[in-house]
Amino acid sequence: MATSKVNKKVFDSEEALTTVKDLRTTFDSGKTRSYEWRISQLKALLELTEQKEQEIVKALCNDLDKPPLETVAYEISMLKNSCKTAIKELKHWMAPEKVKTSLTTFPSSAEIVSEPLGVVLVISAWNYPFLLSLDPVIGAIAAGNAVVLKPSELAPATSSLLTKLLAEYMDNSSIRVVEGAVDETSALLQQKWDKIFYTGNGKVARIVMAAAAKNLTPVVLELGGKSPVIVDSNSNINLQVATRRIIAGKWGCNNGQACISPDYIITTKDYAPKLVDSLKTELESFYGKNPLESKDLSRIVNSNHFARLSKLLDDDKVSGKTVYGGEKDESKLRISPTILLDVPRDSLIMNEEIFGPLLPIITVDKLEESFDVINSGPKPLAAYLFTNNKKLKEQFVKTISAGGLVINDTTLHLAVHTLPFGGVGDSGVGAYHGKFSFDAFSHKKAVLYRSFFGDASIRYPPYTKTKMRFLKALMTGGLLAIINAIFGKS
């Protein structure tokens, strides 16, 4: 059983090459293709998640001060569900898909066969370090691949726990964890992978994709963006419920450090004060009068991000705009839930993904303007709308381009396995969850079966006018045209 002893050996290009070679040997042996192997690994992951819950909760506490309930709800339970879905559906996912063939290729039969890509690399993020490491790994395993997981070094307790647990529970000949930071990641990126799955930010995503380009490796990039919330003043929404859902999505998700957290709100000028009041009331009922001390909120991950967020608050352009919160405790890396009202569009806080407990509110005269506000920026990973107005909902769905949209709630679509989870434009490439994970790590091979019966001589030279006529009919006409062609009519 491998232990998490400190390994002084440097993980360089040579080590990375050896790792990939080992995994490729395993993959080439065909071991990971069998249904039995895949199920055994998925079950092992499930067991790991069930048996080590306390250790996982502890690691996330260390890394992020994540409230145990959040860990259980968002990391552990979601991962368990993902495992169970894969175990339940795998046979069905692995089955070839029969495909209709047309008259043009008669007689023939065809199917699409899913096959593993080979040896894949999963690079995970620090904010949901357990879920975002293992959820993609579930997809990779279900699809029959060998996997290297590179957890984020910014969540070190989880990273070393993953190393220990995966070594203990999983097949080490095909599933490995490589810990480290920039150097180790670079060493990994120099190797030839059959797929790279990256969760993180746009800057590193560009480096990953450029590295992938050298080997023509396909990628999935799960990034982020500024996920907006539009709150409609005019349709008599239940403001309390709406507010609670916004809070749950923002501060209830790792204290705003989540890719699909509501980033900012857009509402009309006259409604804003009402919204602010509602937010204040509900925030207090959730986190008490001293939210800086609340045990139900994660802390900021590290001093770099703390400084980054402080800078957003210190920006001259937002001075005087804070209407709630704004308290900081640098020693504990804590920032209290903060609301800013009427921030200028060119402020720092409106020009980068916040990824923290600050919630700016933008006001507009007419709610329709909110669509232009959103569409004038990069496409976000998610966008939210609270309204009872059917027409507004339709407009929203039609006009706003984002990874995913939720109406009258926030972030929930993450938990629905029948919806593809991924971005568009700057928020990413590709999608996963449920069967989409299986597909993301598979090659869909087209297989066409033909027989030796009935060869069309029109295929071969010498080429004549008759053949040309028949060919045209065969390709674009239906049965009638073919019959016509046979009898010499054009």
Add this chain to the structure above:
Amino acid sequence: MNNNSLELEETVKELGQYFKTGKTKSVTWRKNQLQAILNLVRENEDAISKALYQDLGKHPVEAYRDELGGVEKSAQNSLDSVEKWMAPTKSNIPLLFFPAKGEVLPEPLGVVLIFSSWNFPIMLALDPIIGAISAGNVVVIKPSDQAPACSSFLANTLPQYLDTNAIKVIEGGGDVCEQILLHKWDKIFFTGSPRVARIVMTSAARNLTPVTLELGGKCPAIFDHLSNPSDFKMAVKRIVGAKWGICSGQACIGIDYLLVEEKYSSEVIELLKKFIRKFYGDNMVESRVLSRIINKQHFERLCNLLKDPLVAASIVHGGSIDETNLFIEPTILLDPPLDAEIMTEEIFGPLLPVITVNKIQESIGFINSRPKPLTIYAFTKDDTFKRKIVAETSSGSVIFNDTLVQFLCDTLPFGGVGQSGFGRYHGKYSFDTFSHEKAVMHRHLCLEIEPRYPPWNKFKLEFIRLAYRLNYFGLVLHMLGLKKHN
């Protein structure tokens, strides 16, 4: 179109603005454009054939069969199906989230860039354009400068039929490509060689632009022993027709080399020779049935493959060249050295190495020790062997007992894996490749679940556990205070 970089910038900007007006999203617009492509192809058959003959010496039947007919079929299919493809797909939402509705809605990506290659310069330009248009995008098409007559044709004719605000042709060579790649695109669709694909993808990485790369590879044909003489004859006919009848072997899914058991190799070669003579006659230039090599550069490349003395020694048929007319005779080689360039690089020409193995099953290992090809062809009636090939090899596609027809089957995804590319198109896959599948979830503001919110306690934790397990009964008991929790 002037290749001035300022003009290019203007073009891209205009396209983006036009896309933002939403005009290209309407089903009417899409259908009009698809109909326009149909009209273009039908009304310009002669002009297109002429351009193809000029660029590649393609016979009109080949031009129709491999290019025009395909475009027509694709455009008609898209026209008939686009409305269906545009419709959202319902997703089942677990009861836990009741009341909720989920769906996946396809939407256009925006401003897309298509690079087409020179070997099927009409088909490989228009077919991706059909996909891009049916998905509601605006398009820039950059045809290959190595097929200049076709490139000109597209530049002159597309504006006469299509919405010039939405579809633009940019002509030029490598320097123009470089310029184009400096801009931000919402998708890049590239057909061509792995070398250029790397450049395209590296460029795309700067803007996180998704790409589809349709490349090639050495597509092998496994030729198992066929005891029925008419099957054997038909198989050879199909191989000959596919190798030399399609742009003289200059096709990404063309047969690159043959794998056959040693004891049958002479039989196979004899029959290959027979059909070559039957189809292409003795004077290939005059018969005008074979395409010529695209240009001097590729002609020299192919000649060089034959210069290696060991390779030259393995020629068993053909080998003669006509430098003036850029023709290379259909050539068969028997067991050239495996480390020669002809066996390590994609041939893309009328040279067919026949590689012999002891037992045909060895073909699998042979193929697996090389980069994954776009297609594997296998001529066999052995069902066990067929299953083995499908299960143990990896390629874009596998075709049994025929060649090339997969290109016409628009219910099958067409694309590569590994070095032969990634992404796919044809039929609905074209529509999908140029779309973003947006997840949409609808909820209501009634029926609130209290345990969703802090402050956290044991009760809420247990509730959430049960909820995740979709243990509805347990949830009810829990709410009623009747469930024991640890």
